[in-house]
Every structure is written in structure tokens, then in C-alpha cells.
Amino acid sequence: MIRVSALYPNGEGSRFDARYYVERHEPFAAGMLKPFGLLEIRTAIGQSALDGAPPPFWAISEMVFTTRDHFETAMDRCGERLFADIPNYTDVVPVLQFSELGADTQS
Numbered sequence: 001m002i003r004v005s006a007l008y009p010n011g012e013g014s015r016f017d018a019r020y021y022v023e024r025h026e027p028f029a030a031g032m033l034k035p036f037g038l039l040e041i042r043t044a045i046g047q048s049a050l051d052g053a054p055p056p057f058w059a060i061s062e063m064v065f066t067t068r069d070h071f072e073t074a075m076d077r078c079g080e081r082l083f084a085d086i087p088n089y090t091d092v093v094p095v096l097q098f099s100e101l102g103a104d105t106q107s
Helices: 018-036 068-084
Strands: 002-009 038-045 057-065 095-100
Touching (some): 018 038
Antiparallel strands (some): 002 095
């Protein structure tokens, strides 16, 4: 399994509509991507940095796919519609990162 993280940097003067993202974009994305191997999607909305300053990221959204190939197919089929929705909730270009899921480290 792989995790695809979309990080939305909180740059000076940028905007991010968390309500739209959680209530509309995330369900929209999940509905389109599940047929292509999406197993889970969850989002953390930034509240603050540890020192109380504004959060370095507006949001971090994580999508778990069965394989990178499934993600690539999903983006080929749905990416244009997903990216077209971005202006509805932010003017930030998300930073995307692939990660491999590690072993469960809970004890």
C-alpha cells in the first residue's frame, strides 16, 4: 500500500476554505477514486504551529491506495476534474508526496 499526501502550505496571503474541502472536495474525491483503488482518505486541518503561530500547512490530506499504479490510473481518469475543483477552496498549489506505509508501531 502507498500513501499519497497532499500538503497545502500556509503562505502569507493565501486562502483555504476548510469547510468546503471537508464537506465537498473530500467526498467528491473519494467517490471518484474508490473505484480505482482508494482505500482511505482523511484530512487534518491545521490549527497552529507548536509555538502557537499560524499552522505551516492549511491542511494535510492523506489518501491510501493499494498500489502506485492504481493511484496513477486514478489520476489519469479523474485528475483533471479533481484539480479543476482546487480554486473552489484554495489558491495554494498542493505539494504531493508518495510514502510507503510502515509497519504498525503501536505497542
